[in-house]
Amino acid sequence: MRELPIAARLYIAAVIVLGALVIALGAAQMTRWSAVLALAALVVLGEGLSTLLARSVNRNEGVGISISMPVTIASVLLLGPVGAPLVTACMALAPIRTPWFKRAFNGAMGALSAYAAGWVYLAVGGELLLGGEVEFSLGHVLLPMIAAALVFEAVNGLLMVSVIALAEKVSPWRVWIGTMAESAVPLFIYSTFGLLLAVVWAQIGPLSALLVLAPLMVARWVFAQFAARQEAYEATIRSLIQAVETKDAYTRGHSVRVSRASVLIGRRSGLREDRVASLRYAGMLHDVGKLSVPTSVLQKSGRLTDDEYSAIQLHPLLGRDITKDLEFLGEAIEGIHYHHERIDGRGYPEGRKGSEIPEFARIIAVADAFDSMTTTRSYRGARSVADAIDELRRCKGSQFDPVMVEALVAALDTDGWDAADTFPTELPTPSVALPSLGSDDDDPTAADHLAQARDSDEVAEDELAELARVLAEPEAER
Amino acid sequence: MISSERELRAAGPLIVAAALAVVASVAITAQDGLPDPWVCLAFALFIGVGEILRITLPGGRESAPLASAGALAFALLPGFQGYDIHVTVALAVTVVTVGSVVGAFPRAFVGQGLHLDELARRVLTTMLAAAVLIPVLPLVYPDRTEVDWKLALAMTLAAVLAGVLDAVLAAAVRASQQRAPFRTAVVDESRALVGIASAIAATGVLIALAAPVMGYWALPVFAVPLLLTQFSFRRFATIEGTYQQTIRALSRITEVGGYTETGHARRVSRLAVMVGRELGVSERDLKELEYAANLHDIGQLSLAEPIPGGTTTILSPTDQRTIAELGANVIEQTGVLTKAAQIVRRQADPYRPAPGRVDPTLLLESRIIKVVNAYDDLVGASLESDRMLQAVERLELGIDREYDPQVVDTLARIVARQTEYAY
Structure with missing residues (x-):
């Protein structure tokens, strides 16, 4: 509590x-x-269970499914402004590890919100369901219940937002947008379960809690399982890809970074969120076909033979073959298939031009080149982000889609970039020679030389041109 | 869904029993006449709509939670606002059957088939619930006005009994369809159904409890929480399916690169799961076995050059174990496929490390993969009966040391069946 600003401390005390x-x-x-006791026990149990379940749940997943909210609303309908605060305040007793003043504040906040909700419920003509001989008509109970739920949310939200705003010294509006806005509607829906609970509770007592909350608990549990599964899923793909990336120590983490850069480009060019999700997988899996290329080829130092070079050039096709049955990937498969195509039609595997190349592939091509340039390779150090951008701009229109290049530049401007790793420190003991530039066709410098070499048959002296020549040979034979 | 003769035979007795119950019930109802047709119609409609909104649970089980809850609610119905309704066992079976069949039509029409075994289960569980509750109604609901906790408790008990019967029947069908031991099937079914079944039971009881006071309102209002649950389950099943698909796809990395023969991982995993199921491996462990089988060759990726033909069995035992070790390390890094990694790690270990001694820490799943992998290396994609039977004979020569005799026996049984069909 000490570390909080004085205004926040006073506010908490007042509440x-x-x-x-x-x-x-x-x-x-x-x-x-x-x-009161039975409902309070339910609140404590519900809160405790929620936290227990939430522990495994990804925090971005929103509010999940609230169990204490329906109980709170039920207590308003059953006990009104007298009893509901008593029930709701018991939130503070839930077995959660939080500092005492936070618990006390939460309890007080609940009590005040419940009091306001109960008062409104009676004021707009609602009748307490417990004890009274209530003439049951849904229209009569339903509207006051909706009013009560809205008031509860409003008061609760106001108290919560202002304490966060005071404690962290930010504008209340931003707090509301950041924390409460997206949970407002789901919370309201859960509050309607309070009505169900209250109606049944008035007839059969606490047993109703078991019946009404059982489906909710089950839904909550499945939801948690879902989130855990989703995390496991991403972890599996990521680590299987990464683990096998060790075939080439210099590309470690490459797939994950390409995925990240692709998402930046995709968001910036206004892709729908579900397409962005697909693009994330596409970036992650774009080089999956390389895993099928023999390690001896990937790690070969010096010249590649024609066959070896063809083997490497096959990787977009292999990638498509591996992923083609994954229905959920959708467009991503095309992205994997064509990510080495060039806008000017001199790429592979099909030599598609311009808009013939699928959007995902054009995005990945830029992300791929960007990461490849900003990472250390065996034959050169990592370039700076600014250098890499210059190079991308130089190649736009020939190798890259200019729109995607500018999208990446704009995104890097606002979101920044964790400049890729430094030289890999823990290399696996190299039983085979370290990977050389021989396998690196993601680097636009090399790729561009390659295209030039194809055109003019020029034989340059430096390493890159040597590579280009080697790479160009199979083309010449066609 | 009933798709093959064998599956029909498995569910046969169940379907016959249910059909008899339906015929008798319809006859009785026809004689007595339909009391309060509107209430019956409302429930039949509710069940029909629920039937249309069916979902797939994780593990590929089909379920229509809303329809089951509606059926249960009608079987337990103590009264209905504005009507003096007395539900009998025959009436419950009639209404539930009509509703289910009507709801199943749109699906059958688009070729998704009738879930006859499931319908049969619903008829029988409805019968049980009604038959348990109706005799005690005069005790717990004497003047038919005041709904209290005694009635709620009686209903809940009847619903739980119905749920247990449902799981046991489902297990019986599944055990016989898939040749799994009955005990494993019961555990699997209970584990898979406990979540959705408790939500169904609670909703059924609530609708029945609320109907005397709320009338028609009870049906839609209490369906909402169950719909939410249903939605969660569907999402979960989807991601579960996606996960399985992805592992299968990743298993092709080695094939596409020419490290292993095309279809090897897929065939090994399919056969390993069949063997595991007959040996009583639980559904949860079967899934890990499937993942492990799919990824069992991933260690080969660390080799500089592919092994000719991809057959690991021709390698020296040490090399085989190194590959297994490398693969396990890769799988372990996912942080979630721990068991699969354990299975892969020891897939090359011999059943008897020394004559007459068995290693107790060697997982059954590893032993299964060892045998099935060797079998597939010998047979490949071939469907020639002679080749399949010869492969089994060769494996049988290895039961003194390399292979678990029990696993080889089971494989031999499966192969014998497959070759029988081939003739």
Whole structure:
């Protein structure tokens, strides 16, 4: 608590005092303690379970499925402004590891929100479902319940947003957008389960909790499993790809970085989110075909024979063969297949030109070249991001789609780039010679020389041209 | 879904029993007349819609949670707002059957088939639920006005019994369809169904409980939480399927590169799963076995040059083990396929490291992959019966040391069946 700004500390104290007041008021008037206790136990249990389940859940997955929200709304409908704060405040007792003042604040916040919701429920003509001989009509109970749920969310959100804004000294609006906005609607939907719970509770008591919350709990559990599975899934692809990347120590992490750069380009050029997701896999798997190329070829130093070079050139096709049955990849498969095509039609495997090349492939080509240039290779150090951008710009229109190049440049401007790794420090003990430039056809410098060599048959003295010549030979024979 | 003769035979007794129950029930209902047709129609419709909204659970099980919940609710219905309805066992079976069949039509029409075994299970569980609750209704719901916890408890118990019966019937069908031991099947079914079944039971009970007060409202209102659950399950099943697909695709890396023969990993995994199932490996472990089988050759990628023909069995035992070790290390890095890595690591180990001694730490799954891998190296994609039987004979020569006799026996049984069909 000490580290918080003074305004935040005062605010927290004020909320706690007010909450305590509402609780004391409720406790003084309460007559149905058994219902309060049963509902409170449910809140504690629900919160505890939620955190337990949430532990394995990816935090970006949104609010998941709330269990305490329906119970809170049910307590409003059953007990009104007197009892609901007592029930809701018990959130603070849930077995969660948080500092005492946070717990107290959460409890007080719940109590105040529940009090406001209960008061509104009665004010707009709602009838308490517990005890009274309620003439059951959904329209009569439903509208006040909706009002109560909205008020609960509003008060709760206001108290929460302002404490975060005060504590972190940011504008409340940004806090709301960042944390609450996307959870508002799902929370409202869960609050309608409170109605179900209240209706059944009025008839059969606590047993209703088991029945109403069971489907919710199951959904919550499956949801957690889903999220865990999704993480496992990505981890599997990533690490299988990475592990096998050790065939060539210099390309370690390459696939993951190409995937990241492709996503940057895709987002910047306004792809739909589901296509971006597909693009992420495409980037990850774009070189998967290389894994099928014999290690002896990938790691060969010096000249490659024609056969060896053809073997390497085959990798986009091999990649497509490996992934073609993965329905969910969709467009990504084309991206893998054509990522070595060039805008001017001098790429491989088919020599497609311009817009004949699928969008994903044009994106990956840029991302691939960018990462390859900014990484250390055996024959040269890593280039700076600025140098790499210059080189990409120089080759746009011939090798790359200018739109994608500019999209990457713009994205790098705003989002920045963890400049790729430095020289790989822990190389696997090289039983075979270290990989040489022989296998590197992602680097646009090399690739461009290659294309030039094809055109003019020039034989240059330096290493790159040597490579280009070697690479160009199979072309010449065709 | 019933697609082959064998599967039909497996579910046969179940379907016959259900059909008898349906015929008797319809006859009785026809004689007594349909009381309160509107209420019956509402439930039949609800079940029909639920039937259309069916989902695939993880593990490939089909389920129509909403339809099952509606069926259960009708079987347990103590009354209905504005009507004086008395549900009988015959009436429940009639309404549930009509609703299910009507709902199944659109699917059958687009060629997705009738789930006869599932329908039969629903008829029988409906019968059980109604038959358990109706006799005790006068005790727990005496004046037919006040719904209280005693009624709720009785209903819940009836729903749980129905759920247990459903799992046992499903296990019986599955065990016989897939030649798995019944006990393993019961454990698998319970594990797979406990989540969705408890949501179904709770929803069925709630609708039945709320109907006397809320009338028609009870049906849509209490369907919402179940729909949410259903949605979660569908998403989960989708990603589960995607995962399986991806592992299969990654298994082709070695094939495409010429390290292994085309289709080797796929065939080994299919056969390994069949062997594992007959040996009573649980569904959860079967999945790991499948992953391990798919990835069992991934260690070969670390070789500089492919082995001619990709057959690991011609390598020296040390080399085989090195490849297994390398592959296991790769798989281990995923952080999630731990068991699969364990299986792959020891896939080349002999069953008896020394004469007369068995290594107790060697997993059954590793022993299965060893045998099946060797078998596939000998047979390949060939479908010639002679070649298949000769391969088995050769493996049988190795049971003193290399291969687990039990696994070889099971493989021999499967191969014998396959060659029988071939004639």
